[in-house]
Amino acid sequence: MSPSGAPVRSTARGASKWTAAPDPARLTPYEALKKAILSGEFKPGQPLVENALAEWCQTSRTPVREALRRLEQDGLVDSSDRGLVVRKLTPEEILDVYDVRIVLEGTAARVAAERRTDHDLRLLRLLLQKLNDVSESDRDSMVEVNEQFHRAIWKASHNAALLDLLERLHLHLARYPGATLSLGAPGRWAATHREHKRLVDAIDKRDGDTAHRVALAHFSNARDIRLELFADGLPEG
Structure with a gap:
């Protein structure tokens, strides 16, 4: 949710129209993104766009970029011709x-x-x-x-x-x-x-x-x- 209490709209391609934002006081961008991937809120193959994710996490692009790098190392995110995406299930x-x-x-x-x-x-x-x-x-x-x-x-x-x-x-x-x-x-x-x-x-x-x-x-x-x-x-x- 935004500071005003309204839901934050995700503009990432493949994302659902509305997504409840994490509480930045409780979860880091890495923790929030990992939780969204593991819970299935972010679907396999869904593009992960820095600008949209920074808005969703209510932070700047730098910590989101670092979070995506760590998630790629964890094997939860893959590189594709569309950029970074949630790793597919096979x-x-x-x-x-x-x-x-x-x-x-x-x-x-x-x-x-x-x-x-x-x-x-x-x-x-x-x-x-x-x-x-x-x-x-x-x-x-x-x-x-x-x-x-x-x-x-x-x-x-x-x-x-x-x-x-x-x-x-x-x-x-x-x-x-x-x-x-x-x-x-x-x-x-x-x-x-x-x-x-x-x-x-x-x-x-x-x-x-x-x-x-x-x-x-x-x-x-x-x-x-x-x-x-x-x-x-x-x-x-």
């Missing part, structure tokens, strides 16, 4: 990202089994219980606690480089609608919870081989479901 990208993610998640699970502390294990057990208590009808909570659980495994590896790579991959997948837990296959949530429990048990026993094997299978399943979600065009959630 099944090939899902496969590429999961090819890497499966390897890294398996490595994180193995290393977590070797390096985890008692505190790490208590946190994983706590999150495992929270996952067990979540209702299957509450998909937002399912997704939130599931992300907390997997991040706890990343952190239990105590490997900053691995954590950074996994966060970058997560950023790419966050652009895709739907969540792999929300596909309506009977027993999907129960099967996921059993996989999570086997993973925590292996980390508890410092059994790196089993933790690695469970993580590979878990995220191979997630890849297949993510592709199905993309093909079906399910709504966000």
